[in-house]
Amino acid sequence: MTIKRTKAVVLPLYNDNLIRALLGLKIEEREIPELKPDEVLIKLGASPCNPSDIAFLRGGYNIVKPVPVVPGFEAMGEVVETGTEAQHLLNKKVSCFSQEDSDGTWAEYFRAKAKDCIVLKDGINNDQAACLSINPLTAVGMFELVEKAGNVPFVLNAAGGQVPVFMRVLAAEKGIEVINIVRKEEQVEQLRNAGQKMVLNSTAEDFSDQLAQACNTLNPLFAFDAVASEISGQMLNSLPEEGTLVIYGGLSGQSVSGIDTMGVIFKRKKVIGFNLNEWIAEMDENTFKEQTNHVQDLFIEEKFKTQIQGSYKLEDVVTGIRAYIKSMSAGKILLKGDL
Template identity: 35%
Template structure:
């Protein structure tokens, strides 16, 4: 048996609980990972609320990503070579999550963790860094010269800030608090706007005229999406990948869409990864590995044993721009 952080109801305020369940057995092409560290992400809580793109089959074990050691493998041509490997991993749909002492997942949902990285660092390899990689591929494929991002003070947002500064690619970074402006200045960002400022719309319009950003990555949605789209130049595309505002998109100038040839689209990491061939996915993971630990790295703001999950979730909710909160599934204090 093993301990896991499970949930059996979809609630606006998730109520997970510690549960003892049988240790899963890996099937063909699968591996059993002894979990050492797993972060709390917004997508984890949305899944527990029942508002994520993949519906959980209740009861379910939470956690989408983490790191640990492969201790058992199922039948497969290459899986037996993976036993004993330290890995970053993501949960497979329909399987157990990472907030547990052990997790079964597909072997190709694991990537080797380099020796100089800790389990804690490796636990945050997939969701934010791979999303940043997805963004940079979209920028490159569209030959865009500048971009806009919302939620720029988040862990993902700060990765894009560092990538933009390293590659000299201009990004207009939108935050919502003065202290977040200072935070991004300290990272070297040149273009930072506070969406709560009374002059925000004018400042955004002026920067769009100067930098001509033709791609946007939006985690907020709501009225802010309309404000950004209206300010962007013709022939631009605005990707929505989150809804932190809790609101539907509003305020878009409809005539600006068709006269300006502007596009509004959705972007979801899971779908993006599923559309890639195994070779393309391997290339993307390799690109993340080259940036991991410096450009695509996450700060840690809290560390908790599994049974302190209530305190961990509370810390996560109150410090979303400070860094990651990590659960240690094998620790019970």
């Protein structure tokens, strides 16, 4: 290996207090371990900060790696070195999503498994390619439930976020109506201006009634929940018989609550989770390729577009993340390399 060290964002300690966790971040020179046969070394193009990264910095994510560690689960870049079994990827531009138990993507150079690399098609730009996996594939994966149920209407909370943006595109292609829930009046306006007919503000006094009324009108069979709190109960309780609450995020940091017991017993309502890692693990290699090709095409056709509010150098990681947590609906922030 010729590249043995890299500049990286390093998290020395997890801290439940996000501001303290951010203030603890350091920019350091990190040693790059020798590549295994199935690994590649990638020169960073761009890597986003997602809610999973925020949860990771706080030590509150599903994945806790030994510290000090480089954060970052998703990125695009160019393969500059490979292990013996991954030579086919040399010099290729790739996007990758990796939650291996080692340093992540917020570095000038980072390692990834060849199996986690998606070779990029022409026509997809670096910034969009950096956000190719986590949110787009989650939307596609969750939308399969909607399709299997016969293209039924559904409810989305945190509807100003990126996963809901992609879910709405997929719904529009099939002519499916959506009930959107946001927490700020400006987001209500934005979604209405973008053509959404049903947009509710969860802070309204009569929100529960509005939601029940909207569900009576549309009969949605699914509610996709990125927040998890008493709103989860409100969503499930408003669904008709056989309705399913799909929990895929815990943005509130609270427990799911307020579920009507009788609805679960007598109306066969269900609560399930969605986990992107599991959805990917259930696919064979060919199906994964088909899914990622499909997602790349959606980006190239500009049907999918991740909103990006700003790009930052690795050194400016704290400024970037502060901007992101101030207004997540304004879009992702990217940490940029020199590609």
